[in-house]
Amino acid sequence: MVTVKILGTGCPNCRKLEALAKEAAEEAGIEAVFQKVDDINQIISYGIFMTPGLVINETVHSSGKIPSKEQIKEWLLKESQS
Amino acid sequence: MEMLIKVLNSGWQALVEYLLQHTVTCLVPAFFIAGAIFTFISREAVLKYFGPNANKLLAYGVASVSGTILAVCSCTVLPLFAGIFRVGAGIGPAITFLYSGPAINVLAIAYSARLLGVELGIARAFGAVVFSILIGLLMAFIYRKEEAAKKQNAIQPFLVADGKTTDWHRLGMLSLMVAILLTATAKISAPIKWPLVALEITGVILASKFWFEKEEIKTWIEETRKLAYQIVPLLLIGVFLAGLIKALLPPSWVASFVGKNTVLANLVASLSGTLMYFATLTEVPIIKALLELGMDKGPALALLLAGPALSLPSMLALGKIMGTRKTVAYVILVVIFSTLAGYLYGMIT
Numbered sequence: 001m002v003t004v005k006i007l008g009t010g011c012p013n014c015r016k017l018e019a020l021a022k023e024a025a026e027e028a029g030i031e032a033v034f035q036k037v038d039d040i041n042q043i044i045s046y047g048i049f050m051t052p053g054l055v056i057n058e059t060v061h062s063s064g065k066i067p068s069k070e071q072i073k074e075w076l077l078k079e080s081q082s
Numbered sequence: 083m084e085m086l087i088k089v090l091n092s093g094w095q096a097l098v099e100y101l102l103q104h105t106v107t108c109l110v111p112a113f114f115i116a117g118a119i120f121t122f123i124s125r126e127a128v129l130k131y132f133g134p135n136a137n138k139l140l141a142y143g144v145a146s147v148s149g150t151i152l153a154v155c156s157c158t159v160l161p162l163f164a165g166i167f168r169v170g171a172g173i174g175p176a177i178t179f180l181y182s183g184p185a186i187n188v189l190a191i192a193y194s195a196r197l198l199g200v201e202l203g204i205a206r207a208f209g210a211v212v213f214s215i216l217i218g219l220l221m222a223f224i225y226r227k228e229e230a231a232k233k234q235n236a237i238q239p240f241l242v243a244d245g246k247t248t249d250w251h252r253l254g255m256l257s258l259m260v261a262i263l264l265t266a267t268a269k270i271s272a273p274i275k276w277p278l279v280a281l282e283i284t285g286v287i288l289a290s291k292f293w294f295e296k297e298e299i300k301t302w303i304e305e306t307r308k309l310a311y312q313i314v315p316l317l318l319i320g321v322f323l324a325g326l327i328k329a330l331l332p333p334s335w336v337a338s339f340v341g342k343n344t345v346l347a348n349l350v351a352s353l354s355g356t357l358m359y360f361a362t363l364t365e366v367p368i369i370k371a372l373l374e375l376g377m378d379k380g381p382a383l384a385l386l387l388a389g390p391a392l393s394l395p396s397m398l399a400l401g402k403i404m405g406t407r408k409t410v411a412y413v414i415l416v417v418i419f420s421t422l423a424g425y426l427y428g429m430i431t
Contacts, residue, residue: 009161012308040164040403047240049129049165050158060240064125 002079005035007043007053007063014052017066021054024072030080057082089329096325096367097318109314111263112192117306118259119188121298122252123151132170132179133239141175142218146211149183159183160396164403169239172229173404174222177412178214184390185210189313189363194386196267197366201431202379206386209423213387217415224411251293258285313362320364324371336375343380343428345421351381352420355388356413359396365389380428388420 004021008014018036025032037043037055046055050064054072056079061067128151130136131144145166153159159180167176184190185206195203222229262282265275290299340347360368369382369389392413400409 011158012312040161040399041168043161044164044168044403047165047169047238049132049162049170049239050125051161053240063240 002030002032002057002076003035004032004076005037005053005055007037007046007048007055008051009038009040009043011051013066017052017054020066020069021072024069025076027069028073028076030076032076089326092329093322093325096328096371097322107266108192108196108263109189111259111266112189113310113313114302114306115188115192115256115259115263116309117302117304118256119151120305120309121302122255122294125152128152129170132166132175134170134172136171138171138174141171142178142215145171145175145178145218146182146214147186148179149186150188152179153183153187160399160403163400165239167404172222172232173225173408174218174229176218177221178218180214181217181391181416182210182214184362185387190366190390192263192267193363193366197370198373198382198386202383202386205383205427209383209387209427213419213423217412217419220415221408221412225408251289255286255289255293258282258289262286316361317363317367320361321367323364324367327368328371328375331372331375333375336372336377340372340377340381343378343425345425347378347381348384348421348424348428349417351377351384351424352388352417355385355420356392356417357394358389359393360389362390378428379431380424380426382424383427384420384424387423388416391420392416 002025004025006014006018006021008017014036018034021032022034043051043053046053046060048060048063052066053063054061054067054075056075059079061075062071128144128148131141131148149159152162163176163180166179167173170176191203191207194206198206262279265278265282268275290302340351365386369377369385372385373379373382397409397413400412
């Protein structure tokens with residue numbers, strides 16, 4: 001079980017990232033809880049400058065771009081094993 | 083009834099005229115350039131100058147011009163500001179970025195120059211850069227004690243290379259597109275202009291075929307489309323509103339408030355600019371309408387500088403990020419310096 005947080009203030013890219021991450025989790029067969037973080041102070045507390053940010057189990061994995069679905073799957077697998 | 087039809091007609095005419103004159107030659111290339119900047123240029127290369135240990139002087143310089151690359155879409159400005167303020171180089175460079183960002187991005191520069199004239203377009207970009215640094219330095223000076231105390235509980239910034247490199251191919255591609263924008267909007271005769279534009283477009287197509295991965299080009303087109311979808315509808319509303327303003331606002335009012343380049347007129351312009359909300363780029367057609375109604379160039383620049391930099395909603399968001407006191411200080415500085423910039427510009431021209 002992993003916790004996935006999507007960091008963003010509601011720009012189109014954030015919504016796209018959320019959809020992509022959900023797809024990735026489903027395809028990889030990983031049980032994940034999704035959380036949207038749109039409070040700017042909380043977003044910054046992860047140390048990222050550019051939204052959207054992707055946080056899996058409290059580790060920042062990407063910021064300022066939409067990573068590929070394959071890449072997200074890889075991160076999900078890694079986080080679910082540790 | 084007749085009045086209403088007249089007013090709506092003015093809005094409609096502004097819209098049609100606008101679509102014919104500015105969309106193809108100015109906005110289409112500008113959107114493609116903005117999309118290309120987002121896709122091809124490495125933002126991490128710029129962000130590293132905003133890190134907590136970055137050279138302070140360099141950070142101000144980079145912050146004042148980096149809006150060109152980082153502020154392509156206005157929704158990225160506030161998170162970046164918050165990041166630079168809390169995690170990175172501190173309040174000074176963050177404020178510098180916040181003030182210059184909306185004026186210095188490629189869409190704003192191209193569009194202002196096209197609609198309001200090259201002179202006012204350049205004055206806007208130049209004024210934004212110079213005064214953003216001054217305001218940033220002043221904020222850093224006012225809050226220097228707090229900044230020094232902040233160093234201890236720093237958050238680790240998340241910065242990794244995003245895999246993009248800014249090499250000659252990318253710069254070449256961008257230069258080609260800027261050339262298209264310049265040629266298409268330049269005042270040269272049609273028989274020379276359009277073949278030249280066609281040649282440059284061929285250049286861009288060849289470059290995208292030989293210099294880039296297919297995937298990158300796809301992202302570029304997608305980003306361009308997204309930006310256009312986001313901005314164009316708001317812009318059309320802005321243009322329509324500008325048409326209404328032209329029909330409704332008596333020129334004598336405009337003349338009496340901001341018709342001459344006085345300190346008071348500039349103050350009125352920058353103060354109302356701070357309170358008003360302009361969606362991305364809509365400030366440009368509205369200021370054009372006011373200029374046609376008799377607004378002086380000085381107050382026009384004051385409004386151009388203060389307008390997009392602040393609005394009531396953005397003040398609330400800023401208050402949440404850096405607290406009420408600092409926000410008030412920033413608002414006051416923006417009003418003062420935008421007034422000053424407008425007044426100086428009005429005196430020169």
